[in-house]
Amino acid sequence: MLAYIIRRLLLIIPTLFGIMVINFVVVQFAPGGPVEQAISQIQGTAVEATARVSGSGQSDSTPGTQSPSIGGGNVSKYRGARGLDPELIKEIEKLYGFDKPAHIRFVEMIKNYAVFDFGNSFFRDRKVVDLVVDKMPVSISLGLWTTLLVYLISIPLGIAKSVRDGDSFDMWTSVVVIIGNAIPGFLFAILLVVMFAGGSFLDIFPLRGLTSPNWDELSIFGKIVDYFHHMVLPITALVIGGFASLTMLTKNSFIEEINKQYVVTARSKGLEEKRILYGHIFRNAMLIVIAGFPSAFIGILFTGAMLIEIIFSLDGLGLLAFEAVLNRDYPVMFGTLYVFTILGLIMGLIGDVAYHVVDPRIDFEANEV
Numbered sequence: 001m002l003a004y005i006i007r008r009l010l011l012i013i014p015t016l017f018g019i020m021v022i023n024f025v026v027v028q029f030a031p032g033g034p035v036e037q038a039i040s041q042i043q044g045t046a047v048e049a050t051a052r053v054s055g056s057g058q059s060d061s062t063p064g065t066q067s068p069s070i071g072g073g074n075v076s077k078y079r080g081a082r083g084l085d086p087e088l089i090k091e092i093e094k095l096y097g098f099d100k101p102a103h104i105r106f107v108e109m110i111k112n113y114a115v116f117d118f119g120n121s122f123f124r125d126r127k128v129v130d131l132v133v134d135k136m137p138v139s140i141s142l143g144l145w146t147t148l149l150v151y152l153i154s155i156p157l158g159i160a161k162s163v164r165d166g167d168s169f170d171m172w173t174s175v176v177v178i179i180g181n182a183i184p185g186f187l188f189a190i191l192l193v194v195m196f197a198g199g200s201f202l203d204i205f206p207l208r209g210l211t212s213p214n215w216d217e218l219s220i221f222g223k224i225v226d227y228f229h230h231m232v233l234p235i236t237a238l239v240i241g242g243f244a245s246l247t248m249l250t251k252n253s254f255i256e257e258i259n260k261q262y263v264v265t266a267r268s269k270g271l272e273e274k275r276i277l278y279g280h281i282f283r284n285a286m287l288i289v290i291a292g293f294p295s296a297f298i299g300i301l302f303t304g305a306m307l308i309e310i311i312f313s314l315d316g317l318g319l320l321a322f323e324a325v326l327n328r329d330y331p332v333m334f335g336t337l338y339v340f341t342i343l344g345l346i347m348g349l350i351g352d353v354a355y356h357v358v359d360p361r362i363d364f365e366a367n368e369v
Contacts, residue, residue: 001353001356004352005349005353008349008352009349012342012345012346015341015345016338016341016342016345017110019337019341020109020110020113020334020337020338020341021106023334023337024102024106024109024334027330027333028102109334113334113335113338116129118331118334118335118338119331119335120331121324121329121331121332122327122328122329122330122331122332123327123329124329124332128331128332128335128336129335131320131332132317132320132335132336132339135315135316135317135319135320136316136317138210138309138314138315138316138317139305139309139316139317139318141210141231142231142234142235142238142305142308142309142314142316143305145231145235146235146238146239146242146305147293149235149239149243150239150242150243150246151246151293153239153243153247154243154246154247154249154250155246155250155286155289157173157243157247157250158246158247158248158249158250158251158253158254159250159251159254159277160173161173161174161247161251162250162251162252162254162255162258163254163258163273163277165251165255177243177244177247177248178244180240180241180243180244181244181245181248183241184241184307185237185238185240185241185242185307185308186237186241186307186308186311188236188237188240188241189233189234189237189307189308189311189312190311192233192236192237193207193233193311193312196233197233205229205230205232205233206229206230207233207312207313208312208313209230209313209314209315210227210230210231210314210315211223211226211227211230212226212230233312234305234308234309234311234312234314237308237311238305238308246289249289250285250286250289253285253286253287253289254281254285256285257281257284257285258281262280263276263280263281266280287355290354293351293354305317305318306318306319306321306322309322310322317336320332320336321333321336324336
């Protein structure tokens with residue numbers, strides 16, 4: 001198993017490099033860019049989304065609509081640059097590193113990222129690492145509580161559905177599971193806002209933030225109550241949108257084990273159903289569920305919570321990434337992508353190790369070609 005872990009760790013390097021290359025190339029062709037954002041701030045106008053990025057990573061206007069610069073009559077590379085001194089444009093390019101070709105910028109970025117130097121945000125005047133550290137508690141709170149509740153609900157429900165397969169309880173709970181699986185979590189979030197956060201009906205729960213403005217004045221007990229009061233709606237939305245797949249996975253895993261020969265043998269020996277279920281079936285059936293915990297957590301933490309953070313104005317990693325994309329804040333975009341990719345790959349490895357820990361009979365090295 002140690003040799004397998006070492007090979008997987010070494011495989012992270014080319015995988016991470018490939019992901020960074022693909023995303024860097026894609027971003028070069030995305031409309032707009034940091035230079036256009038800076039120009040729009042100077043001019044007080046928004047950058048048009050139809051601007052096309054050239055191969056060097058700098059945006060081009062569509063043919064026939066490029067804006068001339070004051071001074072030598074040259075055609076500007078950027079929309080909205082009309083009336084700006086070409087020397088100012090060059091200074092802006094140098095400020096954001098766009099005075100260099102794209103491949104040189106990429107090589108420099110990878111060299112810095114190799115030592116976890118992600119630089120400073122273009123528009124927040126702070127280090128990317130500091131921004132991520134500041135936002136991490138919100139996202140970790142959402143991820144941990146949501147994952148914990150999803151497992152606490154899905155596993156007992158899945159087991160109950162498996163032992164009552166086909167009866168009325170299984171049918172009615174399946175309706176709930178199907179609805180939870182069919183409707184995205186952010187739609188549930190909007191419904192909860194309308195129903196319970198002063199939308200059209202009740203005004204019970206706060207809509208914004210993780211804590212109240214008077215947080216520092218509250219007692220320890222008051223802070224705990226205030227914290228959970230703010231977390232009720234976002235966590236509920238995430239749990240409703242995420243428990244369905246795990247419930248069905250648990251049910252199907254138990255049903256598969258229930259029909260195996262060793263269960264029939266245990267029953268023929270006169271063992272009680274509870275002992276068979278929790279003494280024999282549980283360990284084998286829970287293998288895939290337990291081993292999937294790392295990837296489930298990372299999925300909720302970095303992807304599932306983004307829209308929820310936006311809807312409830314929670315200042316976490318999802319909202320940070322969303323704003324970075326809108327503002328073309330490349331250091332934040334690529335820095336967070338780099339960190340999250342490493343975490344995702346490591347969590348995948350932890351999931352494989354968890355398989356082996358739960359069932360030592362699983363040998364990944366023996367399955368390799």
